[in-house]
Amino acid sequence: MLDLLMNAALNGLLLGGVLALLAFGMNLIFGVVKIIHMAYGQCVMLGLYFVYTLVTHLGLPIILACLLTLPLMGIIGIGLQMFVINPLLRAKANPLTQLLALAGLTIVIENLAQVIWGADLRGINIQLPLISIGNVFLRTSNLIAFFGALLTLWGLYLFLNRTYLGLAIRSIAQDVDSSRLMGINPHAIYYVTMAAGGVLTGVIAAFFSPIYAVHPHFGGSFTMMAFIIVVLGGMGNLLGGFIGAFVIGLVTSLSAALTSTEIADIIALVIFIAVILIRPQGLLGIRVAK
Amino acid sequence: MLIVIFAAIVSFPFFFPSPYLIHIGTLIFIFSFITTAWSYMGRFGLVSLGHGAFLGIGAYTSGLLFNYYGLSPWIGMILGGAVAVLFAMIIGYACFRFGVIGDYFALVTLALGEVVALTIIAFRDITGGSLGFTLKSMGTSLFYLQSEHKIHFYYISLVFLILSLLVWKWIDRSKMQKALRAIGEDEIAASTLGVGIIRYKVIITSISAFTTAVGGVLYAQYITYLNPHTLAGVPPSLEIAFKAILGGMFSLWGPAIGTALIVSLEEYFRVAYGSTFVGFSQIIYGLALVLLIIFLPKGIYGSLQAFVARRKKS
DSSP states (O other): OHHHHHHHHHHHHHHHHHHHHHHHHHHHHHHHHOOOOTTHHHHHHHHHHHHHHHHHTSOOOHHHHHHHHHHHHHHHHHHHIIIIIHHHHHTTOOHHHHHHHHHHHHHHHHHHHHHHHOSSOBOOOOOOOEEEETTEEEEHHHHHHHHHHHHHHHHHHHHHHHSHHHHHHHHHHHOHHHHHHTTOOHHHHHHHHHHHHHHHHHHHHHHHTTTOOBOTTOHHHHHHHHHHHHHHHOTTOHHHHHHHHHHHHHHHHHHHHHSOHHHHHHHHHHHHHHHHHHOTTTTTTOOOOO | OHHHHHHHHHHHHHHOOOHHHHHHHHHHHHHHHHHHHHHHHHTTTOOOSOHHHHHHHHHHHHHHHHHHHOOOHHHHHHHHHHHHHHHHHHHHHHHHHTTOOHHHHHHHHHHHHHHHHHHHHHOHHHHOGGGOEEOOOOSSBTTTTBOSOHHHHHHHHHHHHHHHHHHHHHHHHSHHHHHHHHHHHOHHHHHHTTOOHHHHHHHHHHHHHHHHHHHHHHHHHHHOEEOHHHHSSHHHHHHHHHHHHHHOTTSTTHHHHHHHHHHHHHHHHHHHHOGGGHHHHHHHHHHHHHHHHHHOTTHHHHHHHHHHHHHHHO
16 A cells, blocks of 8 residues: 555656646746647647657658757747737737637647548657666656756756746736836747747647647647646746646546546646635635736 | 417427437537526626536536436436535635726636546546446436437427526526626626625525536436537537637527527538538638627627617618
8 A cells, every 4th residue: 555655656757847848838928928728738739749740641750850849839829829819919819819719729629630631549659678676666658757857857947937928928928017127028928938838838748748639629638738737836937837746647647557547637626616716826825917 | 470480380390200309409509508507607797618617517416326226317317416516606606806807807717627527537447438428318208307209309308498498587587687787797896785796696696507518418318428528628618618608698599599609500511511521611610709799799690689779760
């Protein structure tokens, strides 16, 4: 029993690292563009399909396929900004309308995937060894994803805090009008953010590709997971999201080991609802200035 | 005009006694009933993305009681509705008490729909889990709301649809309508004028929940098969909302027209191009939806109405 719990806790921790990366993109987009990206998980799914196609149909090595997926997903992010989000901003749509439009987009993406790749499970078939420490077993792919995610997050932290572009992004997130007075073009920053968010979904897809096989309705659960974490940490609060990811990773992993995966998901969703109702500013409690 | 259309719908099965067309008609009526129920609250700014929860609660309450205890679905319908109302009141009160509105309300309800679906799956010993379960066959028995003749369901669901439209009219004439419209436009202003925000919102949510649950029972009785993925969770919840939004949730006929359009479009593609191309109809539907939400937030019928009104004025 103790072994089981140790296993679950350690794997939950590893899951938390990947979830942190997943939530980061949605959080960044929410903080900067002020849009709830309902189709975020679906973008990750597209990335997984890209990796799959590049590996199995074009015969590229996995690493190269993953690297190629990044710019492809960046282009998709820019496309989203151009064809969906910009018209929404121009129409001065309220947040609810934006949410619905992006939810409508999920139908387009999921069915596009179904028409192109079919409804079956698609995955790159690679076997990575299992590492055992005492009675605790770890999958190498999970370890790679965990350290890769932490590395990416560290890189993003440096980008946001050490570069002028990062400074511009953070200032837009804080106050659009003042940033405009400082000579920052919000629309250019929106494009940069959506492109970065797109590349990020590509990175996630690359780390997920050895772990999961993908199918057209694969993305929804990831959108939900990212939401739960973002709300738990406080929307737009990047540090809160990072901590929230580990909380959710541990909670779902432990409760799945003790009960069943459905119950674990229910617990995560109930946490989400409770946080929105009782503590909408999130765990860290920093209110985003309006 | 209205009478002509009504007469055409009622006499339709006599001129075209094709089971297939009657089946499509029945589906349109049942889903229109549900989307109309959704719009009761949707049109006042309470956009729920979790109506699948009520659909599932209604259908599973009635279906399980029938299969295990032989309870008539007519009673099950009321009980299912009551459970849905209880659920709606608890959640509604919590949301409205804490001032969860707009996109946050949509997110909470989205999560709730998923919670109900997962709960149904988790209790797989009773509910059959992801595989769902089939209702016991009773032949043709109106008491058990089962029939081997599609035509029965055609008329039953038509009656239900008309009832739901009458409820809409009733809401329109009531004091509640004025209060809710004031709340939808400016919540704080309405509350300073002494409008009981929480009370009215909970009432309208309960009416919508009850009607949706009844719709779930109706659908389950017609199909005689219950599955958590078609009756609860995110996809059916979004579908309900989108059908209503596409047609126009602010007008009486909007949800029904949106439903009729989408159901017939889906069927057309299925018949014309086979099941592999079902995805295509969905892509077109999704794209149309995104464009409509951005450029015509009143929906197809609502925008048409506004256009006609403008033409009359000038």
